[in-house]
Amino acid sequence: MIASDEMGSGHLWVLESGYGFTVSILPDGRRHISDLFGPGAICNWTTFRAPKVRMNFMFVGGSNVNLLDGEELVAAFREQPQLQATIGRHEMARTLRTAQRTRALIALPGPDRMMTLLLDFRSEAGAAGLPKDPVRIPLRQGELGEFIGQTEVHVSRVLKSLxxxxxxxxxxxxxxxxxxxxxxxxxxxxxxxxxxxxG
Structure with a gap:
């Protein structure tokens, strides 16, 4: 399922179970997956804080998303500033991880790109308090290719090489x-x- 964050405008999306991804549609019609979210993750913190930013989300079948009322959340932030600071630090960690993966996609050979992505999935499981090993991948090979900018055939070769x-x-x-x-x-x-x- 692909959804725009406009569908939950004014709400914070918390992934209760399953996995979600941010998705961009490239000018040639191909998709690019840019970030991943596991259980407990806030999917739209960026757009909640900056409503003019628009993002599309893809959720794996069977995922459950809880919508938190934005006005109630802002009120909670006023009463408990440390709550907003904690969420902000968590989301900064997500940004740092995404920047690290982007550098890997630019600079590293295929097998190391894929290994970096597998380590990111492992990281997401750990952040959710789930077992890190084995690394559960809720994506097909073609979708893994959308993450690392390669074809499904190339992904198959890289996984075989690893x-x-x-x-x-x-x-x-x-x-x-x-x-x-x-x-x-x-x-x-x-x-x-x-x-x-x-933090």
Whole structure:
């Protein structure tokens, strides 16, 4: 399901269960997935804080989104300023992670791009208090390609390469990063949710 944040205007979208993604439609009609959200994530904090910003969201089937009334939330922020500060730090961590992934997409070869994305999914699970391993991927290979800017065929080749080089093992609905600490060091990956950068 794809939805515009205009559908929930004036509300904060909290993902209760499932996964969501921000989606852009490119001029040639292709989609680009730019960020991911797991259970507990606030999907539209950016547009809630800056209503002129418009974003599209894609939710995996079976996901549940809770809409929090914006006026009630602003009142809660006035009464508990630390609540807004906490959410702001969490969303800054998300921004830092997205910037890190963008740098990887520009500078790294295909297998390392994919590994960075897998580490991001692992990070999102950890931020939600879910098991990090194996990394559950609620996307098809074509959608993974929309994240890293590659075709489905290329994604298949990259995953095969990662498996053959003993960097990942495949599971029915995801992947196991065989030595996540080694990958984190090798890619100089920082998980802002785990490192305390978000407060």
């Amino acid at each position: 498996k053959e080089s003993d960097r990942i093992a495949t599971w029915r609905d995801g992947f196991e990063i065989l030595d996540p600490e080694s990958e984190i060091r090798r890619l100089d990956y920082v998980d802002p949710f785990a490192s305390g950068l978000h």
